[in-house]
């Protein structure tokens with residue numbers, strides 16, 4: 001098996017990890033996409049995805065190509081949800097750390113990628129595996145002078161010393177929690193334990209705190225500056241019975257207590273026929289999408305997880321969580337744009353952080369009117385119902401989207417709810433943007 005056969009197997013094996021988007025092989029290449037690396041058997045840009053290269057959206061716009069790959073897909077653990085588990089009969093492959101480092105450095109030198117995400121199955125013990133991941137990262141940084149983004153997976157159970165060493169070479173590190181409760185973890189991933197996951201996460205959080213106190217944590221992660229800029233994690237949605245409320249409370253706890261920069265949600269895609277797992281006909285992509293929206297609400301909009309739920313512990317699938325909240329708290333609306341503060345504006349469906357700040361700026365400059373409102377990136381289909389401008393509903397000046405039924409007003413939330421429902425035909429998997437450059 002040559003280097004590129006190994007790469008093909010190990011990049012496909014890495015695809016299930018949501019902490020970096022997965023390649024979409026059917027995707028048309030962008031005209032500006034760089035040529036495939038020299039030596040690839042079929043050097044067509046269209047085939048980059050087959051080698052694990054995918055474009056990652058950046059917060060703030062644009063995207064960059066990264067390589068997403070495992071060091072090995074052999075694993076001594078047997079997590080029931082994972083295609084690489086011990087009992088799976090997939091084709092196995094492994095890179096030597098030196099070879100993987102050379103491959104990544106090669107791709108980077110030719111401009112094919114601007115970042116890499118490396119994970120691995122557990123080869124022997126967590127510490128053995130962690131040593132090999134660190135070896136790969138150190139070779140990349142020290143021998144090849146690689147300075148781009150490098151996301152290194154920390155293996156559950158790895159010792160604190162190795163975790164700290166990994167942080168010296170990685171731009172980002174992550175420990176995947178995967179299952180949102182101890183009970184599910186022990187049932188579905190019996191080789192792991194909560195302690196094996198939370199201890200490395202605590203080590204990372206403590207180390208980040210220490211670096212921050214010394215003002216050593218880089219604010220940006222596009223170019224490596226000698227230290228890790230943060231940790232992320234992944235939660236699988238739908239492999240176990242926990243509700244959205246349980247998942248989001250856990251995520252909120254991780255943001256506030258573990259200095260986690262981003263929680264990724266991954267719709268469970270059933271593999272095999274394991275009786276400990278559900279077997280939905282379609283992975284719960286709609287649920288994954290709503291969890292990402294809810295997650296944004298408490299990261300950027302000041303919501304707490306508790307506010308997002310009332311009678312049910314699950315988010316509504318056909319209404320975004322902010323509109324759902326607004327319709328349950330209709331007495332707080334309409335919000336008057338001439339007097340509302342930032343937090344009130346952020347609670348209006350259809351108004352995001354950027355538009356909310358812009359509204360305050362325009363108001364201060366005496367230029368807030370219907371014409372300027374129309375130019376902002378506000379989703380007026382939603383916002384129009386929940387705001388007034390100088391005491392007047394903008395609906396009197398703005399044309400509502402076609403199809404709004406008669407009597408569709410704040411006073412009739414049930415009719416408004418029906419109008420705002422999103423009838424999504426076929427939910428698709430999400431490639432969330434990474435928080436590069438944030």
Ligand code: SF4
Nearest residue numbers: 075077079082085121
């Ligand atoms: S530890 Fe579990 S999730 Fe990770 S590769 Fe092995 S079987 Fe898969």
